[in-house]
Amino acid sequence: MRQSIVSGVVAVLMVLSGGASPIQAQETRPNIVLIVADDLGCFELGCYGQTRIKTPQIDQLAARGMKFTHFYAGSAVCAPSRCALLTGQHMGHATVRNNRQYRPGEEGQFPLRAEDVTLARLLKSQGYVTAGLGKWGLGNWDTTGSPLKHGFDYFFGYNCQRHAHSHYPPYVYRNGQRVELPGNDGKTGRHYTQDLFEAEALAFLERNKDRPFFLYLPFIVPHVAIQVPEDSLQEYHGKLGDDPPHTGGKGYLPHPAPRAGYAAMVTRMDRSVGRIIAKLQELGLEKKTLVLFTSDNGPTHNVGGADSTFFQSAGPLRGWKGSLYEGGIRVPFIAYWPGVIPAGTVCHHRFYFPDILPTICDLAGIEVRHPIDGLSFWPTLSGRGKQKQHEFLYWEFPGYGGQQAIIVGDWKAVRQNLVRGTIKTELYHLGQDEGEKRDVAAQYPEVVARLEKLMQEQHRASPDFPLPTIDKLQK
Secondary structure (H helix, E strand, C coil): CHHHHHHHHHHHHHHHCCCCCHHHHHHHCCEEEEEEECCCCHHHCHHHCCCCCCCHHHHHHHHHCEEEEEEECCCCCHHHHHHHHHHCCCCCCCCCCCCCECCCCCCCECCCCCCCCCHHHHHHHCCCEEEEEEECCCCCCCCCCCHHHCCCCEEEEECCCCHHHCCCCCEEEECCEEEECCCCCCCCCCCCHHHHHHHHHHHHHHHCCCCCEEEEEECCCCCCCCCCCHHHHCCCCCCCCCCCCECCECCECCECCHHHHHHHHHHHHHHHHHHHHHHHHHCCCHHHEEEEEEECCCCCCCCCCCCCCCCCCCCCCCCCCCCCCHHHHEEEEEEECCCCCCCCEEECCCEEHHHHHHHHHHHCCCCCCCCCCCCCCHHHHHCCCCCCCCCCEEEEECCCCCEEEEEECCEEEEECCCCCCCCCEEEEECCCCCCCCCCCCCCCHHHHHHHHHHHHHHCCCCCCCCCHHHHHHHC
């Protein structure tokens, strides 16, 4: 009986994805490595202008691949952004629209629905072996949102975001089974999870070098708490000027040198990226593999010892994590595939997380037949064909008071306080005011009206994530 159910699910996915056989997939499709940092700002990488934090491996990826200057996350915080990435749906249509604990007192966030079609499920239906290593945050193991129910053959790491506030947890999970980490107490220990994810990634590549694979690496660095092994900390200790101790608070641990610790976390993650690329080279897979590197949202506000002001983590942009201004949703994005993506190229077009699913499906020969909001930027990566441009990019976010934003060309509309406030639309021209300092809504009422109409059309009310002031406009 179970076998017939599994076969039925695969058959449905084959229809959704165009019906190519797993044999064809294994013979012709490229490997995919998708690396997602946690709370990493664009401007915390050397290739985007950072001068205090060393990221030589990621900088090399950009130099040998394509760097995007106007790429956007799916949302301003973790879980909804990853939902957009994996499903290709923007926040007006997605299932998960905010970070929210699903059952009080238990691990796990609000889950994906059983019927949500993820990138992993589509690739798995075409013969890819799939793995997720890092942080999930889209539903605990016993819910419809488990990664094992959404196309992942293997998962290792944290399911719950709150559990992931420590880089030295007493345990992690392997395929839903708790794995104890002896010596770890949440504050320090023998097992640094970034190193564990790196080791698991290298082993996965070795095991699957002869079959097409999708390796999803949602790292938790540099999300606070600030914790890093001593050998990495010493590279920065005493070298970042006045570095007063962080005393803790708001649920985060203290650190004696938080700026040095934060920089060291980013550089250690950079080292992991370099080792993954080196492994692909060693296995002869580098020219058969698309590597994508990004972050789930903008840099964190100054909590837990993180100092986004000192590192100028958002550069000239307004806002940090939790905000739909540019600083909260503009993220680094680098694409690397030797022999396919021209080295040293820069893309200034605007794309965002919902575009990742159709892009990967496009290059893998998978026709997406269910509704999504993204479009493929494969023509941009490959230099082949005409690149379709977005009519608009849309976000909504019930957190931090309730927000909504849309970009059309260089125009951007932003709304705040949508949970309890009155509707007020701000308007910015990003071509002339990238820092969103001048609200020009009063000067361009016709532009405001056009963008407001689009925002209302793209919002589908969710009983699980209400935005009362705009929900009532649909009744």
